[in-house]
Amino acid sequence: MKSGQPYPNSWYHASCKEPQSLPSLCGDAETDVCIIGGGYTGLSTAIHLRKLGFKVVLLEANRIGWGASGRNGGHVGTGQRADQAALEKWVGLDAAKGLWQLGLDAVRKVESLVNEFDIQCEFGEGNLHLASKYSHADDLESEVAHLKNTYNYNGASYLCSDQVAELTSAQGSYGGMLDSGARHLHPLKYALGLKHAAMQLGAELYENTPALTYQEGGKTVIKTPEGQVRARVLVLACNGYLGNLEPRIAGNMMPINNFMIATEPLSEELKTRINRDQLSMSDSLFVINYWKLSEDGRMIFGGGENYTSRFPCDIKSFVRPYMLKLYPELKHCTIDYGWGGTLGITMNRMPDFGRLSNSIFYAQGFSGHGVPTATLAGELLALAINGQSEKFDLMASVPTHRFPGGTLLRWPGLVAGMLFYSLLDKLGR
Numbered sequence: 165m166k167s168g169q170p171y172p173n174s175w176y177h178a179s180c181k182e183p184q185s186l187p188s189l190c191g192d193a194e195t196d197v198c199i200i201g202g203g204y205t206g207l208s209t210a211i212h213l214r215k216l217g218f219k220v221v222l223l224e225a226n227r228i229g230w231g232a233s234g235r236n237g238g239h240v241g242t243g244q245r246a247d248q249a250a251l252e253k254w255v256g257l258d259a260a261k262g263l264w265q266l267g268l269d270a271v272r273k274v275e276s277l278v279n280e281f282d283i284q285c286e287f288g289e290g291n292l293h294l295a296s297k298y299s300h301a302d303d304l305e306s307e308v309a310h311l312k313n314t315y316n317y318n319g320a321s322y323l324c325s326d327q328v329a330e331l332t333s334a335q336g337s338y339g340g341m342l343d344s345g346a347r348h349l350h351p352l353k354y355a356l357g358l359k360h361a362a363m364q365l366g367a368e369l370y371e372n373t374p375a376l377t378y379q380e381g382g383k384t385v386i387k388t389p390e391g392q393v394r395a396r397v398l399v400l401a402c403n404g405y406l407g408n409l410e411p412r413i414a415g416n417m418m419p420i421n422n423f424m425i426a427t428e429p430l431s432e433e434l435k436t437r438i439n440r441d442q443l444s445m446s447d448s449l450f451v452i453n454y455w456k457l458s459e460d461g462r463m464i465f466g467g468g469e470n471y472t473s474r475f476p477c478d479i480k481s482f483v484r485p486y487m488l489k490l491y492p493e494l495k496h497c498t499i500d501y502g503w504g505g506t507l508g509i510t511m512n513r514m515p516d517f518g519r520l521s522n523s524i525f526y527a528q529g530f531s532g533h534g535v536p537t538a539t540l541a542g543e544l545l546a547l548a549i550n551g552q553s554e555k556f557d558l559m560a561s562v563p564t565h566r567f568p569g570g571t572l573l574r575w576p577g578l579v580a581g582m583l584f585y586s587l588l589d590k591l592g593r
């Protein structure tokens with residue numbers, strides 16, 4: 165695990181006041197719970213544990229929000245990353261209904277933390293999901309009906325392509341689903357708001373402090389370069405940046421890289437044409453494109469991914485064609501920022517919650533749906549540590565599969581699969 169890294173040069177970082185560094189851990193600390201990882205999972209766990217009265221130490225190898233939590237699209241979607249019809253097959257209708265409700269709770273949890281701690285993170289409402297293929301429009305229409313009839317969810321409506329065209333000038337859409345229950349935000353401002361909340365509640369946070377190894381015993385001892393933490397319970401909240409820290413769970417997910425750009429601020433006319441109602445938007449391709457406008461009127465666009473340990477050397481040129489395919493009218497716009505981040509995906513795209521023992525808990529593999537789900541994970545981890553594990557166990561009950569080949573050989577199979585599906589995107593199938 166790389167440590168001591170500065171924030172990437174993203175628009176998110178440029179639009180936040182550089183947060184003052186927190187100290188790194190020097191010497192020994194004793195605590196009830198040690199959390200490794202300072203993204204939404206770790207921060208939300210710290211907040212909810214402090215509310216329950218636990219003593220908490222959080223170790224972050226770089227800066228708080230340095231990982232995916234400070235780099236993502238900021239979409240706060242309803243439900244789970246896997247669709248409900250698939251969940252019904254995997255776990256049955258009753259459990260699928262429970263998972264749907266947890267998905268709604270996750271969005272509410274984000275909103276309630278934003279309100280409770282007055283986090284100024286450009287919080288907005290509504291997501292428009294576009295059908296990129298003719299058959300996807302039928303799927304979206306059926307999904308809206310299914311959510312209404314089976315889940316009593318009235319927040320989603322189906323829009324035909326003419327109705328979509330009133331909201332956005334995006335090319336190549338065959339219809340869409342407008343979800344008024346979804347939210348969106350500035351991800352790094354949200355992460356930094358959670359940091360302040362955790363500290364205000366009395367959690368001890370250390371930056372530039374990688375957990376190097378740990379050993380279970382009566383108390384788990386977590387070694388860092390200049391000290392150690394002795395903790396009754398350990399929480400692993402490292403997601404796509406877990407590396408070799410815990411091989412027993414590394415093979416349950418695959419780290420992949422996803423990329424984003426921010427244009428220069430757009431004219432009022434362009435902004436209205438592209439996104440009349442200030443929604444977050446996404447499409448239905450396998451390698452999903454997702455976008456929204458920033459508070460200062462930039463197009464913040466995510467598209468393209470890779471499966472290697474390196475980012476493309478010119479991220480702006482890598483992502484720009486995905487944006488221009490949807491919005492050719494942006495061809496004269498300067499791209500001011502380009503950045504990437506690493507996220508953990510699972511085989512079935514459902515997050516991987518679990519325990520390695522009574523004293524080691526983890527949540528990871530949010531598969532591109534972590535803004536709400538990692539935030540909720542923090543609450544469920546805290547409750548489970550407090551002995552109230554019903555909701556944590558429901559999330560953990562969804563069968564996850566290890567990637568074939570485990571940690572060493574997961575790449576070839578995944579890369580072949582991903583490339584196959586992204587080829588179908590390109591062929592329009």
Ligand SMILES: Cc1cc2nc3c(=O)[nH]c(=O)nc-3n(C[C@H](O)[C@H](O)[C@H](O)COP(=O)(O)OP(=O)(O)OC[C@H]3O[C@@H](n4cnc5c(N)ncnc54)[C@H](O)[C@@H]3O)c2cc1C
Nearest residue numbers: 201203204205225231232233236237239375505533534535
């Ligand atoms: C480009 C991009 C776009 C995305 N868009 C969206 C979106 O629009 N909506 C959505 O819901 N999700 C999205 N996601 C996914 C979402 O960002 C993640 O699911 C979520 O942020 C995961 O939070 P986390 O706290 O689990 O992990 P992270 O935020 O990745 O945090 C893990 C932290 O652990 C630290 N760490 C790792 N190992 C150690 C160690 N040994 N010691 C100490 N610290 C360690 C890392 O430095 C890192 O800061 C996106 C992700 C990316 C990369």
